[in-house]
Amino acid sequence: MSPTAAGAPIPFVWHPRTRRHVPSAEIWLGVRTPGTEVVERVDVIRDALIRAGHREVTARDPDRRALLAVHSPELLEHLRTIHDAWSVGGYATDPGQDRVVPYVFPTVGMLGGQPLRRAAAPHARAGQFCYDTMTLIGPGTWDAAEAAAGAALTAVDLVAEAAWVDHRGSRGDAPEEAAPGTLRAPVAYALSRPPGHHAAREAFGGSCYLNNAAIAAEALRARGARRVAILDVDAHHGNGTQTIFYGRGDVLYGSVHVDPGAGWFPHFLGFADETGFHGGVGTNVNIPLPPRAGDDRWLAAVEELVGAAAAFHPDALVVSLGVDAAIDDPESPLRVTREGMAATGVLLGSLGLPTVVVQEGGYHLTTLGALVTDALAGIAEGAVRAARR
Numbered sequence: 039m040s041p042t043a044a045g046a047p048i049p050f051v052w053h054p055r056t057r058r059h060v061p062s063a064e065i066w067l068g069v070r071t072p073g074t075e076v077v078e079r080v081d082v083i084r085d086a087l088i089r090a091g092h093r094e095v096t097a098r099d100p101d102r103r104a105l106l107a108v109h110s111p112e113l114l115e116h117l118r119t120i121h122d123a124w125s126v127g128g129y130a131t132d133p134g135q136d137r138v139v140p141y142v143f144p145t146v147g148m149l150g151g152q153p154l155r156r157a158a159a160p161h162a163r164a165g166q167f168c169y170d171t172m173t174l175i176g177p178g179t180w181d182a183a184e185a186a187a188g189a190a191l192t193a194v195d196l197v198a199e200a201a202w203v204d205h206r207g208s209r210g211d212a213p214e215e216a217a218p219g220t221l222r223a224p225v226a227y228a229l230s231r232p233p234g235h236h237a238a239r240e241a242f243g244g245s246c247y248l249n250n251a252a253i254a255a256e257a258l259r260a261r262g263a264r265r266v267a268i269l270d271v272d273a274h275h276g277n278g279t280q281t282i283f284y285g286r287g288d289v290l291y292g293s294v295h296v297d298p299g300a301g302w303f304p305h306f307l308g309f310a311d312e313t314g315f316h317g318g319v320g321t322n323v324n325i326p327l328p329p330r331a332g333d334d335r336w337l338a339a340v341e342e343l344v345g346a347a348a349a350f351h352p353d354a355l356v357v358s359l360g361v362d363a364a365i366d367d368p369e370s371p372l373r374v375t376r377e378g379m380a381a382t383g384v385l386l387g388s389l390g391l392p393t394v395v396v397q398e399g400g401y402h403l404t405t406l407g408a409l410v411t412d413a414l415a416g417i418a419e420g421a422v423r424a425a426r427r
């Protein structure tokens with residue numbers, strides 16, 4: 039399928055501030071490595087979107103209330119201020135680290151039941167919120183994280199205005215009550231960077247800071263969607279998104295990903311027996327795949343997720359669109375082809391729901407743009423087919 043086969047341009051939202059996040063490295067097993075979550079990712083995706091004829095929209099600033107719907111005020115404050123504290127602390131000259139990187143983590147075992155105190159030293163606070171050594175903070179990180187969340191929220195604006203034009207802001211109005219002639223299933227795409235699905239309510243890691251997909255889901259709820267499904271097709275489990283909604287019956291989270299039990303990030307979450315708790319029992323669906331799984335197993339899993347989402351009867355869909363399951367991607371051992379990624383889009387679009395697509399991972403710069411545009415073309419094609427049903 040060519041990128042424009044569906045013939046339906048999808049508005050894409052981004053902001054130049056997203057380029058200000060320059061992690062410059064990842065500390066992998068104590069070794070400084072170049073890292074793969076680089077600025078060029080947005081450039082190649084944006085170029086491909088423009089070439090495919092999609093319409094560019096500049097992201098608005100996120101409102102604090104939308105961020106607080108997902109994250110704690112303490113995490114937001116930390117992300118906003120820690121690099122300044124790091125600079126004042128002189129760590130760039132002694133010991134020579136200009137990026138915020140943790141060295142000590144207050145694990146449950148360390149605390150031994152005592153409450154978590156706020157660490158006085160910036161180099162200790164760094165590990166209070168960040169759970170790995172891979173997710174560094176530079177001078178532009180907060181700016182970019184805000185811009186990424188703003189892109190997701192702007193995509194929500196576009197979808198909500200098209201889907202529920204007569205019901206804006208009125209929680210509880212069902213989309214099927216929208217005036218005849220309004221778009222039934224609009225789609226918008228947020229070119230969010232840094233990605234978000236590894237960020238939890240009060241913890242971040244995995245190259246993620248704010249959970250853009252969760253913020254989009256809560257914003258859709260605030261705009262009138264009673265139930266929202268989040269389907270995550272990034273190669274890795276979205277542990278942050280799962281954790282945020284694990285006890286919620288109004289948001290379904292479904293993910294296909296490389297099996298953490300086979301030794302892959304996020305290692306401690308993403309297993310098939312994690313199905314939700316309290317009011318969210320049955321609204322968390324994990325489908326771990328073995329390393330080297332290709333299109334057949336991948337698409338069967340996506341179809342299963344789509345079935346689970348349909349049975350949930352959501353009013354809107356958020357897609358966590360990572361494309362790092364692709365065969366050439368350096369960050370995962372899955373082997374999904376470009377055709378497989380397009381077919382993934384068709385399956386997601388076939389739900390026929392107002393859909394906000396949020397960029398997650400995808401690190402092979404040569405194919406990244408095409409993978410994203412193919413997936414979007416698939417989603418548009420699926421949505422068109424669903425409208426004809």
Ligand SMILES: [Zn+2]
Pocket residue numbers: 272273274360362369399400
């Ligand atoms: Zn990933």
